[in-house]
Amino acid sequence: MKRTTKSSSITQPVALVTGANKGLGQQIAKELVSHGYLVLLGSRNFDNGKKAAEEIGEGAYPIQLDVTEAQSINAAAERITNEFGRLDLLVNNAAIGQSGRYSTVPEILEASKASVASLEEIRILFETNVLGVLAVTQAMLPLIRLSTSGRILNISSAAGSLTLNSDPNFPYRPYFGATYPATKTALNAITLALAIELEDTGIKVRAASPGFTATAINNFQGTDTVEVGAKALVLAALDIESPTGSFTGPDGPLPW
Numbered sequence: 001m002k003r004t005t006k007s008s009s010i011t012q013p014v015a016l017v018t019g020a021n022k023g024l025g026q027q028i029a030k031e032l033v034s035h036g037y038l039v040l041l042g043s044r045n046f047d048n049g050k051k052a053a054e055e056i057g058e059g060a061y062p063i064q065l066d067v068t069e070a071q072s073i074n075a076a077a078e079r080i081t082n083e084f085g086r087l088d089l090l091v092n093n094a095a096i097g098q099s100g101r102y103s104t105v106p107e108i109l110e111a112s113k114a115s116v117a118s119l120e121e122i123r124i125l126f127e128t129n130v131l132g133v134l135a136v137t138q139a140m141l142p143l144i145r146l147s148t149s150g151r152i153l154n155i156s157s158a159a160g161s162l163t164l165n166s167d168p169n170f171p172y173r174p175y176f177g178a179t180y181p182a183t184k185t186a187l188n189a190i191t192l193a194l195a196i197e198l199e200d201t202g203i204k205v206r207a208a209s210p211g212f213t214a215t216a217i218n219n220f221q222g223t224d225t226v227e228v229g230a231k232a233l234v235l236a237a238l239d240i241e242s243p244t245g246s247f248t249g250p251d252g253p254l255p256w
Helices: 023-034 046-056 070-083 106-111 118-142 182-198 226-238
Strands: 014-017 036-042 062-065 089-092 150-155 204-208 247-249
Touching: 014 070, 023 036, 023 046, 023 062, 023 089, 023 118, 036 046, 036 070, 046 062, 062 070, 062 106, 070 118, 089 118, 089 226, 118 150, 118 182, 150 182, 150 226, 182 204, 204 226, 226 247
Parallel strands: 014 036, 014 089, 036 062, 089 150, 150 204, 204 247
Antiparallel strands: none
């Protein structure tokens, strides 16, 4: 499935989706392909990404990408440069809900409390969910600048909204903690910082939440399917007209 066509002959829009070998990432990639995109499916394990790309079919290309490893990120950027020549859309989807040391949702929630949260656990989550996003974005930005309609979409969550969690009536407020939710708060801050920095370039930078989707991050406890969850994300990804710096969900705008 390797593509060797010179970039100057590529007329289809090109997208990179991180963490695209399963779940929301794979569904986003599938829908982007259906909209005419050439989509690179970023995956830590290349074979897993290759399998996911084969399931999607023509227009999907696996690419090895570990968002926590600089060498992997740089190699991915070099491959995209050589084979595609630009990047029209970057979807920063790769994320983890915990380090793997907990086996149940109640354990994860208890361990997320700020008074007891493991600093090592927090570092691991921030490394992937926040620093990984920024590292990939910085590496891909030169390619995005070559697009006539460059966009960056960071997959966030209402769980990270400070405004919502400050409201005593917000039903998920008790679950706001120092681990996964805090990484999404930080991701929102980076999203806004990038949007402000790049607003004069025409590159759109947005955050979007899929809602409560059943994925590995929540041990498949979510109430929506990945097909439903991906709709709001793809809508935000394809939008080239709306202002930069937005945070949206399935029901519309979300407060930071």
